[in-house]
Amino acid sequence: MSFRKRNVGLTTGADRTSVPNISTPPQAATQSAPPTPGVRPSPDDGRPTTSTGSPSLDNLLAGHGGLPVGKMLLLEENGTTDFAGALLRYYAAEGVVQDQKVHVVGMQEQWGRSLPGLIGPAENANEKSDRRKSERMKIAWRYERLGEFGAGVAGARAPAAGSGGQAPSTDGGQATQPAFCHAFDLTKRLTHPSIGNMTYIPIRPSNEPLLVSIQKKLEAAIASSPPNTVHRIVIPSFLNPTVYPPEVSQPENVLPFLHSLRALLSRPASRITAIITLPLSLFPRSSGLVRWMELISDGVIELCPFPHSADALSTSGAATSHEEPPQGMLKTHRLPVLHERGGGSDQNIGQDWAFTLSRRKFEIKPFSLPPAEGDKEAQDSTRSDKMPKKADLEF
Amino acid sequence: MPSQPALPHLLAPYVSSPPQSSLTIVSSVLGATSNWLVLRFLYAALGNPSASNSGYDISGLENGKKKKVVLVSFLRGWEFWRSEAKRLGLDLARLTEKRRFAFVDGLSDLFSSSSTPSQSPLSSHQYPGAGAVPRTTLPIRPQPTPARLRQPVPLSTGSNGIASQTARESGPITKLHFSGSGVAALDALEKEIAAVINELVDTKLGDDRGESEIILVVDQSDLLLAATGASKGIGATEMGDWIMGLQQAAYATIATISADSPLIHNASAFAHEAPPPLETEHAAFAVGLAHRAEIIMQLRNLETGAARDVSGVLRVSKGSAWGQREIATAEESWEEKEVLYFVQRDGGVNVFGRGE
Numbered sequence: 001m002s003f004r005k006r007n008v009g010l011t012t013g014a015d016r017t018s019v020p021n022i023s024t025p026p027q028a029a030t031q032s033a034p035p036t037p038g039v040r041p042s043p044d045d046g047r048p049t050t051s052t053g054s055p056s057l058d059n060l061l062a063g064h065g066g067l068p069v070g071k072m073l074l075l076e077e078n079g080t081t082d083f084a085g086a087l088l089r090y091y092a093a094e095g096v097v098q099d100q101k102v103h104v105v106g107m108q109e110q111w112g113r114s115l116p117g118l119i120g121p122a123e124n125a126n127e128k129s130d131r132r133k134s135e136r137m138k139i140a141w142r143y144e145r146l147g148e149f150g151a152g153v154a155g156a157r158a159p160a161a162g163s164g165g166q167a168p169s170t171d172g173g174q175a176t177q178p179a180f181c182h183a184f185d186l187t188k189r190l191t192h193p194s195i196g197n198m199t200y201i202p203i204r205p206s207n208e209p210l211l212v213s214i215q216k217k218l219e220a221a222i223a224s225s226p227p228n229t230v231h232r233i234v235i236p237s238f239l240n241p242t243v244y245p246p247e248v249s250q251p252e253n254v255l256p257f258l259h260s261l262r263a264l265l266s267r268p269a270s271r272i273t274a275i276i277t278l279p280l281s282l283f284p285r286s287s288g289l290v291r292w293m294e295l296i297s298d299g300v301i302e303l304c305p306f307p308h309s310a311d312a313l314s315t316s317g318a319a320t321s322h323e324e325p326p327q328g329m330l331k332t333h334r335l336p337v338l339h340e341r342g343g344g345s346d347q348n349i350g351q352d353w354a355f356t357l358s359r360r361k362f363e364i365k366p367f368s369l370p371p372a373e374g375d376k377e378a379q380d381s382t383r384s385d386k387m388p389k390k391a392d393l394e395f
Numbered sequence: 396m397p398s399q400p401a402l403p404h405l406l407a408p409y410v411s412s413p414p415q416s417s418l419t420i421v422s423s424v425l426g427a428t429s430n431w432l433v434l435r436f437l438y439a440a441l442g443n444p445s446a447s448n449s450g451y452d453i454s455g456l457e458n459g460k461k462k463k464v465v466l467v468s469f470l471r472g473w474e475f476w477r478s479e480a481k482r483l484g485l486d487l488a489r490l491t492e493k494r495r496f497a498f499v500d501g502l503s504d505l506f507s508s509s510s511t512p513s514q515s516p517l518s519s520h521q522y523p524g525a526g527a528v529p530r531t532t533l534p535i536r537p538q539p540t541p542a543r544l545r546q547p548v549p550l551s552t553g554s555n556g557i558a559s560q561t562a563r564e565s566g567p568i569t570k571l572h573f574s575g576s577g578v579a580a581l582d583a584l585e586k587e588i589a590a591v592i593n594e595l596v597d598t599k600l601g602d603d604r605g606e607s608e609i610i611l612v613v614d615q616s617d618l619l620l621a622a623t624g625a626s627k628g629i630g631a632t633e634m635g636d637w638i639m640g641l642q643q644a645a646y647a648t649i650a651t652i653s654a655d656s657p658l659i660h661n662a663s664a665f666a667h668e669a670p671p672p673l674e675t676e677h678a679a680f681a682v683g684l685a686h687r688a689e690i691i692m693q694l695r696n697l698e699t700g701a702a703r704d705v706s707g708v709l710r711v712s713k714g715s716a717w718g719q720r721e722i723a724t725a726e727e728s729w730e731e732k733e734v735l736y737f738v739q740r741d742g743g744v745n746v747f748g749r750g751e
Contacts (some may be wrong), residue, residue: 044740115454251673255622260468264504266472288674291657292621294425296470334425340471341479342431342738343706 035229037178038098039271040311042068046301047337050230050273051181053094054087056364058181060353061299062338066180069230070260070265071336072274074297076285083328084277086186086357088236089115091275092198093190095232097182101225102198103237105214112198115186119360121179203243210248211257217263222272233261233274240279242293251289258296298340300333303355326354330364399440401483403703403736403746409711409728411439411692413610413647418638420688420714422654427694427707429651430471430479431738433612436649438483438609440464441490452721461495463595463608465645467588468614469501473568477678482742491641496599497591501614502572506622510528573619581637589644611645617652620680621644625672631679638684652681654693688714690729697735706738 028298042049042064049066051058052073058066067073077084093115095102104111184190199221206213222231239249247253265272280302285292294300330353352369402410407612410432413419429671440462460634468476476498490496496636569591572586592609623629642648659681685691693710712731737745 093403191470248628250624251621252624252626255618259502259618259622262470263472263505263507266474266502268472268474286657286660286661288621288658288671288677291425291653291655292618292673294613295653295655296618300425339426339428340430340475341428341742342736342744343427 036228038100038180039069039230040180045065046374051094052182053090053181054362055181056362057087060332060364062335064337067273068336069273070117071298072262072265072276073299073301073336074294075275075277075301075303076280077277077303078280079305083303083305083355083357085236087362088234088275088277090184090362091232092234094182094188095365096192096195096198099194100230100232102234103201103218103231104198105201105233106107106203107200108202109200109237111236112195112200113189115190116184116186117190117194119183119185121182174204176287183360185360209253210245211253215257215260222270231272232246233272237278238276238278239283241282251292255292258293262296294333302331302333304329306333324358324390325358326356326367328355329353401442402435403744405734405746406435409692410436413649415643415646417647417689418642418684418687418716419649419690419692420684421649421651421692421694423651423694424653424655424696426696429694430693431744432694433614433651434479434483436612437464437466437480438485441485441495462610463495463607464610464612465499465592465595466612466614467498467499467501469505469618472502472616473498473500494595496744497593497595500568500570500589504572506573578633581629581633583636585640588641592644608646611648612639613641613648613650615651615653617677617680620676621673631676631683635683636722650684652684656683665682689716690696692715704737705735707736709734709736
């Protein structure tokens, strides 16, 4: 009897037709969400993410392959260099290229004119992986398709359709799917039709507190744009006294601003990401104010560029002669989503990272000290003390 | 380890039944957030007793009393708590409907500025794009907002004063709004939260046998202190009183607080110059709370650096208020402990001793 019952259940035509009918509408609904250019679901948990404009930073963000929508990243930088500014320009340029709405706080239009020029979707990475492929010694063929070392989940995920590095995804996948991340050239200037869509919120004296008026302008600009627009809020060198008046850096001004920015980002209907850069030399991490700014942010990344005197170290820091020497260390203090949940369980956690900014990319790699090359002379001299030289031994 | 109980065994005695009129402090740092632990508190109070396969009786029914939870969160919104609780198997939206849970949103509108009518014309002059914007208490959102939060946009007139500063909504979520200064502003917030608590107490469930126990969770209320400061007339003393006022309304209170070393140790250091008020006030607030607490649960990073299978260290210690009550019941028999914890990708938490 049981056989029959099962048979009946399987062969009834009504069930078969009705089930797909029910299941198709939700599919259509989920498929209608992604078409926004530049937004893709995270490989980790499916939440929408958007690219920061530099692939290696995308891969650092706890397996999401990008900055999750609604999250705020705080980029801190020690010293007087502007590596964080370069990252921020990539982020803004990526937003322009993806037709997202970019809001720049505290800067004039000039800032937008200095965005890096577009090379193309991942063309840069393509070329690099080709070169690497030809030069690298093959150790195990089967591991090659696992993605680049340190590329993280996203790097391994992207070429799922094909094989190899990012190359096949550009060949086959790009035609149908718009690029998620682009490559930019810092020496060129971005020319894109939608660059005029960037909004600038300059700092002007007004009757109300400065940050309150900035917040209002941001909200108004976001409210006035059509729904489903993806926004990017860019705040370069926040609290820098050359840009912001000194009273702004009081906790009672800064923290409510960041808090309401966070509230703005976390509204269920909004699709906003934000990156803020902060000069750490002026606002050290050991101060309570900066710690609170970090606590309010979703992600905190600190850049520690090597001082110039460390050039010797940085040249030797390159693993091979083909790689460029690292220009500084990068520390992740908090990553979006991951630490909100409690932290841990990320493969990138606990790594020492080094970054290299070249003309075409901002690359983040695991930092490792190679055998000391600079000590050659010292080694030679010690050897010469102990052992007679070959010339001496010849009779 | 998919079969892991939502409430780890080692953790259960500490989170399952906070004693009456007690204060539990959960301290966190930047890299070791307390959200997972707060969720465990929620689960212990609201979770389905049949779903718990641990040996502990963490049922909501205890002495015939039903536990209810009011969660006040200042740094995370409803979406976050709802989705994270879902990973644990708690449906907060349904629990809200069943009047066992209430969420008080201290994020969305806490410092939203558009409610002060005197400033609206100014901003509209400066920014022509905002001219058409009506003066609502809520900041303007895109018009065709999908109704994902089941709450109507409040039609607040934003007239003035305290009457409109806390826009009560008919929806399940109460949004706090900070306005004014000093103790009055805090009192308004306290009233708002107390109203939510009382509302939850008053609703009688059909199968309710006795009165209910309200557990109040105040998440990161130190933000209020940090973001207002002396210029608004709010210091550690006022905040301490505020928490105490809230404690009176609830059966037991759990408060989370940031304990990063810049916030705690800068104040006490024999510094060459006086530390900024932010640090002194925060340290005073945190230490003051710790003295009033019965249980202190500290979360911190691993001292030896980040590890792939450890998220952080949890230390449970007795607060100053421990042992002051006359009757020490059996449920209070717990000991101080330091364990490691690991939050897995699926949201489960592994709690284990060192070396285990």
